[in-house]
Amino acid sequence: MKRLKGKPIILALVLLISGFLVSYSYQLTKSSPQMVQLNDSQWEKEYFYQQQLLDMEKRNKQLREELKEKRHTIQDFENEMADREQVVADFVERKKKLQMLNGEVPIQGQGVEVVLSDAEYIPDDDQVNQYIVHESHIHSVINELLSAGAKAIAINGQRFMRDSYIACTGPVITVDGVQHPAPFVISAIGDPEVLHSSLELTRGVVDQLLNENVDVQLSKENQIEMKARLSAEG
Known part of the structure; x- marks a missing residue:
């Protein structure tokens, strides 16, 4: 009789547990996300927006x-x-x-200045022409300055160009038809050190001029201004 009384209790427990599991499974299924179902109109809108994007x-x-x-x-x-x-x-x-x-515009810069003057003392028994400045003396200075890199040259303020001509007429010289009396100031724009050293070389231009009774004064200049050539101004 005791064995029969224990079976209903076990059965009741089994049923209770089974009912709990079924109830839990139902609640779990109920709370699970539901798949959203879209109708044809919603699908068309979704596709339209995707295409636009x-x-x-x-x-x-x-x-x-x-x-x-x-x-x-x-x-x-x-x-x-x-x-x-x-x-x-x-x-x-x-x-x-x-x-x-070409001397078409004014120019300024550093350079040197060479002043050539006739000899102050002329012996009575010598020729006067041997103690005055000639065009050959001026040419010697100009050629040396050009060889030393002078950018521009002027004689008594008149621009001297490569096609200029110098002529000696007694005590004066003519540069491109313009007469200039002594002393003759030859200005050159360029590197003062180079130009000065080139003229003062031993047995160079200055020594030759002194030997030919020409008074020479040589100086470095910080600022030399030259006008345009006469033909360019006129």
Whole structure:
């Protein structure tokens, strides 16, 4: 009889546990996320928005490529303009230098000044021509200055060019038809040290002039100003 009484209790426990498991499974299933069901209209809207998004991304990519190309074009244009500006600047600078060399514009700078004067003392028994400055003396100074790198030369303030001519007429000299009396001031723009040293070489131009009874005064100048040549001014 005791064994029969224990079986209903075990059965009741089994049923209780089974009921709990079934109830728990139901609650778990009920609380699980539900799959959203979309109808045809919602699917069409979703597809439409996705296509718009894809189109916008594609268009943005195209715009980025166009912007990149335009930036390259602008950069190339700026480089070209810079090159042109440099070419123009170089041309202007070259033109200015040529004008200076041709005496078309005034010029100033450092340089040297050479003053050639007739001898103060002339012996009674000697020829006067042996104690005055001739065009050959002036040519000697000018040639030495040009060889030493003089950028511009003037005689008594008148620009001397490579095609200029000098003639001696008694006590005066004529430069391109303009007469100048002694003393003759030859100005040269360039490196003062180089020009000065070139003239003072042993047995150089200054020594030769002194031997030929020409009074020579040589000085370095911090600032020399020269006008344009007469033909350019007139």
